[in-house]
Amino acid sequence: MGRHMKKGKSYGLMTTIAMIVGVVIGSGIYFKVDDILNYAGGNVGLGMLIIALGSFAIVFGSLSISELAVRHSEAGGIFYYYAHYIHPGLATALGLFTSYVYMPTVIAVITWVGAVFTLGGKSSLEAQTLLAAFYLIVLTLLNIYSKWLAGFFQSLSTLIKVIPLLAIAIVSFFWKAEFPEAPAITPIPVGWGWLSGLMPLYFAYDGWTVVASIAPEIKNPKKNLARAFIFGPMVILVLYLLFFYGLNQILGPDYILMVGNDAVVHATELIYGKFISKILLLAIIIAVLGVSNGMLLGTMRLPQAFASLGWIDNPKFAKIDLKYQLSVPASLSVSAVTLFWLGVHYLVSKWNLLPGSDISEITIVFNNLSYVFLYLIVFGLYRKGEVQNKLTGIISPILAIFAAFILLLGGLLTNFKNVSLFLIFCLLFCLAAFAYYQKNLKRKREG
Template structure:
């Protein structure tokens, strides 16, 4: 009776009762607002990549700024129209787990398990690991430390564990940091865009000793720039994992899935065009990543590089926080559907923290495992020039393709009546996914083939587990 009383009081104060089994209550606490969901999408998509991808994109386009702008727009189609398509699914199911819930509701329990295992045991942790490592790299740069692999990995591990602690000990603290880090990282990106709009000075001279690269006509070679542009947009599906903890999710999640990607596109274009207006495309492609530091010096003087590194580090830590915020809930989402071993224990939510502690432990163990794998691959160079996160990114977009097809099927069944939502948006989302997948394989066909096989193994394991579980239950 006491357990029931506490559960009832918690529901009245915070949220709704999700389910009850054997006297254990599972509760979805309505913690996050539209603002948090939107900043989660923006915060995860905008990491450190945009600061150092401008020169790569310009190099592929031969220094053509117009083509570079088109690259960013095409890359954005994959998330803007893809996310708009998924709003049609999000309002037609209350299943937990984000995209896992969509596969469960619109395909099958086995497909949900396959995709859920891929996301839980590979996609989320590998991204969290690599981004934490990147935070270690930029910390070394910021404080002038020897940038050795061991020091990078040690600092990165510290960041990883710190943000796990923040999100486990206080659900709200993780949400607050997501908002703060997102707003902070937008300052230099939008600021540079605005400065570029009013910039009238000539581009700086290319430093002595730097080989001058001429602007060229690259023909169709500019399509290769889609790969780095697409990767800089990745991460938006992670926000779907907190759908059941968002206030008024049927209204707020579709809005977040539209507003977030549009904000990312505007910010990226502002920074890209502003940087080109201030430095000029030839300076950028000639100096490469050093162009960012030159920009910091021009705008902020002697401390410019340090100031810019601080913003970059905050941007990276915002990604770490956002990914972990989503990953902590994935094992519990699978357990609530019986799609993971020891589901009865993992699905139980701590009423005080509104989080399953066994789920959090699974998340931590997965990340530590992949952190060790990442360290070995970097130490030996067996995945150079890539890293373990590349295993998941391209494969994920191939999976999203299936959801876009389902949206179009719902339109044909007249469940969706809006032509834009049922046909135009999913078609453009599918086009974006195809471009990303092809771009990934064209960039490194051997590695991508190996990565796809590894991803398929995780999906197969999840599918077989659900199949065995269903057979045993029957």
């Protein structure tokens, strides 16, 4: 998300790569392995291919958007590009969608995952949802009333989030023990259904659009941005492949599919025993909640930014509280909506309305489709001669657009009816937000 940053070039290539890796790696990979494996029919090689395809799609998306980030490094944020190149109404529509649908659904599901890891997979959905709500309220209060503590928690979670990945990945190369007992259910015939594995995978890769907000701080951005957004996703890809392969080497596909989200807990117990496993589990919980905290921190500031630009007609949202350095009403509105989406997630899970998926994955699909506007902008700049690099100006946008529609196809293959209905809801929300912008604009002109 676009956030205001201090002027001055302070990040070199290695720091930029580390930042991308730090933002993207979070909770997704810890609880999406079984979903990816399920869509791959228990075929580990096919699961690894899905992970690789997802990373390449993100490389091409990043390279495309880097052209816009370099040109508008002081403006910050992908919403500025929509407003500058297409229409402020589109920026408002997608900005409000991000603030009140896309990010809140992702935050709600990630926080719920933190609660699942805290209570264990055998706990009730009701208990998990209540604990997730408690976590969300605590994180909200931290981000509004104790920024120092929220910042400390964010730094701590960033430092430890890779430890559980490596703790499993490295050991797996030397692991010779038999797989734990599980009913033989693989291989499972999946046909083209393996494409649906890109949905949970994109959850694990979400956050890569950080390119738009860190551009102002990068030394020699024309050269280093392109390099960072090739090497950054490659580092993430290697870590994810090692973890995915390692977990399958230790537990076996059948056992992972049997225990689901608890697979990482079972693996650490098997390798390190219960005591060390609990320490690693605590590291995973902190990493997961750290992702929730970071996303909440950024999203809470979006409505205030949009109100200050005049995209939202709300003086209370636009006004920054000098004591807390943010708009308290705008921040609380994001948290309230996130709690609402947590309730929706509970109902969807309770009634199994999206088997093998969740509400956040569908908003991620819709959000990735919205990036097609950005890719078309870059392609248009290439045709005008403003972008001269063929890789970033034509090859990357075309492949990124192709990847966005493959992700849409994968989403529809999971549950055509319910996914279609939710995607239509996302579209209607954006259309309503666009109408809201037009109404505000008309009122200002008449006033």
